Amino acid sequence: MLEVSDLPKxxxxxxxxxxxxxxxxxxxxxxxxxxxxxxxxxSREAALLHEIGSLGQAVATTRLEIxxxxxxxxxxxxxxxxxxxxxxxxxxxxxxxxxxxxxCETLDALxxxxxxxxARQLQDATMKIYEACSFQDITGQRxxxxxHTLKTIETTIARIVQTFAPVTGALEPVVRAxxxxxxxxxxxxxxxxxxxxxxxxxxxxx
Amino acid sequence: MSIxxxxxxxxxxxxxxxxxxxxxxxxxxxxxxxxEATDGTDALAKLRAGNYGLVISDWNMVPMxxxxxxxxxxxxxxLKTLPFIMITAESKxxxxxxxxxxxxxxxxxxxxNAETLKGKIEKVLGNA
Numbered sequence: 001m002l003e004v005s006d007l008p009k010x011x012x013x014x015x016x017x018x019x020x021x022x023x024x025x026x027x028x029x030x031x032x033x034x035x036x037x038x039x040x041x042x043s044r045e046a047a048l049l050h051e052i053g054s055l056g057q058a059v060a061t062t063r064l065e066i067x068x069x070x071x072x073x074x075x076x077x078x079x080x081x082x083x084x085x086x087x088x089x090x091x092x093x094x095x096x097x098x099x100x101x102x103x104c105e106t107l108d109a110l111x112x113x114x115x116x117x118x119a120r121q122l123q124d125a126t127m128k129i130y131e132a133c134s135f136q137d138i139t140g141q142r143x144x145x146x147x148h149t150l151k152t153i154e155t156t157i158a159r160i161v162q163t164f165a166p167v168t169g170a171l172e173p174v175v176r177a178x179x180x181x182x183x184x185x186x187x188x189x190x191x192x193x194x195x196x197x198x199x200x201x202x203x204x205x206x
Numbered sequence: 207m208s209i210x211x212x213x214x215x216x217x218x219x220x221x222x223x224x225x226x227x228x229x230x231x232x233x234x235x236x237x238x239x240x241x242e243a244t245d246g247t248d249a250l251a252k253l254r255a256g257n258y259g260l261v262i263s264d265w266n267m268v269p270m271x272x273x274x275x276x277x278x279x280x281x282x283x284x285l286k287t288l289p290f291i292m293i294t295a296e297s298k299x300x301x302x303x304x305x306x307x308x309x310x311x312x313x314x315x316x317x318x319n320a321e322t323l324k325g326k327i328e329k330v331l332g333n334a
Contacts (some may be wrong), residue, residue: 097223105230123234127320130230134317137224141266141295179273182304183266186295186316193297195322198313201302 030056071157079154086143097136104129141185209331213259214239218249218275219293220267228262228293228323235324246270250278253285260331265294265301273308280309289330293318 030052041049104126111122187193193201215237217228225242232240241256243249247270249263261279265272272292279285289311294301297315305313312326 094223098226101223101226101230108230108233127231127234130227130234131317131319133227134224137219137221137227138295138317140221179271182273182296182298182301183271184296184298184301185266187297193299193302193315195315195318198297198302198315201299202306202313205306 027056027060066161071161075154075157079150082150083147086147090140090143093136093139097133100129100133104133138186145185209328210259211236212239213237213331214241214257215260215262216241216243216249216252216256216258218243218246218261218263218267218272220244220264224264231320231323235320235327237327246272246275246278249275253279253288254282258288260327261288261290262293263290265292265296265305273304276305276308276310291326291330293323 033052107122108126111119111126114122215232217225217232217240219225219228222244225244229240229242232238241252241258243252245267246263249261250270252258253261261275263272263275270278272294276290276292279288279290286309290309291312291314292305292310293314293316295316302313311330314322314326
């Protein structure tokens, strides 16, 4: 008759038998032990066994859920694909902006050979185009933030999957230099400080 | 306000498009002596070798950021009083405060217009 006190020995034996034991093997062990248990158990031992049983069930359920999710599709296909799409957006907007700036510089050259009201109007118009073209810088920075987010999701998924394989060592925490930690990127319009907010903040130092 | 428009200006940004935009806006507000750098390290080398009267820099660059460039400029006995304007999308209060503490002359948030650029340059060069 197997007693609870035999549990550590049984697990050690199995560990020696299966040095590369995976979570499914552990689950098997749990089921095997539970099915062979009988006799009187103290309430504490029964609670412990119940916890072990729940843990085994949770592991099995999570494995099924991860299998159903198709994580390989996410990490191998969807996220790299999304990154490629975003890279393409950055490349296309950069190329379009270069073209617009070239035309604008041509208009500027024409304007400098003119006099009077028309020349001033042309200069005002080209100035507004230059100002508007800075969208490419802002959208580029926003897209970079999204790419970082996708990479974080990818890493998180890899970590979850890794918990079902033998642990090879903890991942090193990412250490950021103090200045780099200040790189917040463009803020969303609803929460951003505008130029007048910044002017007021700067003035508060004087 | 009488401003010296012949001053040598160094613009620093890792986005070529942005350098082109700032250069053209500076041209329209009559600053023609404009040089470019694509990161802080490049900018610092140019500043130490050249004779500039104004720096306009982005913050978010590698390997040396705009804030690190500003800190290096303020540490350098030859450059420490050089007017330095940060034009950046980094608009959180903590960024503005850090830049001010590092000795920034003025701070412009992207996207900006030519009028803001002109106003800040006049203020900075007027006080220089």
